[in-house]
Amino acid sequence: MTLSFLIWSTVIAALISFWWQGDRVKSIAMTHVYRYFKEQKLQLLDQTMVLKGVWPVRDSEGSLRLRRRYSFEFTSTGEVRSQGTVELLGARLGQLHLDPHLIPKDDDRSLH
Numbered sequence: 001m002t003l004s005f006l007i008w009s010t011v012i013a014a015l016i017s018f019w020w021q022g023d024r025v026k027s028i029a030m031t032h033v034y035r036y037f038k039e040q041k042l043q044l045l046d047q048t049m050v051l052k053g054v055w056p057v058r059d060s061e062g063s064l065r066l067r068r069r070y071s072f073e074f075t076s077t078g079e080v081r082s083q084g085t086v087e088l089l090g091a092r093l094g095q096l097h098l099d100p101h102l103i104p105k106d107d108d109r110s111l112h
Helices: 003-040
Strands: 050-058 064-075 082-089 092-098 102-105 108-111
Touching: 003 050, 003 064, 003 082, 003 092
Parallel strands: none
Antiparallel strands: 050 064, 064 082, 082 092, 102 108
């Protein structure tokens, strides 16, 4: 084996590992969103989340983690699309942000 082969093998293994972990974290993000949406009676549209960014940051204990931000569309009425984002710090939920949207309550719609 040559040194070049070992270096390229390591780079490819690191990329596969990064992709695999990213897929696992995306599943965790979707679980958080589904759970919140079930409580709030909202619906995730297209059942998709799009990765918008990955940044290295330090958590509250000072450890280096990756912050991933995903965006998605949802609806509260079935008619209007709204935007939302979810951020994860490592595999933990950082924040969930939803644009203002209507919530139907007993045939009365109010801004949420």
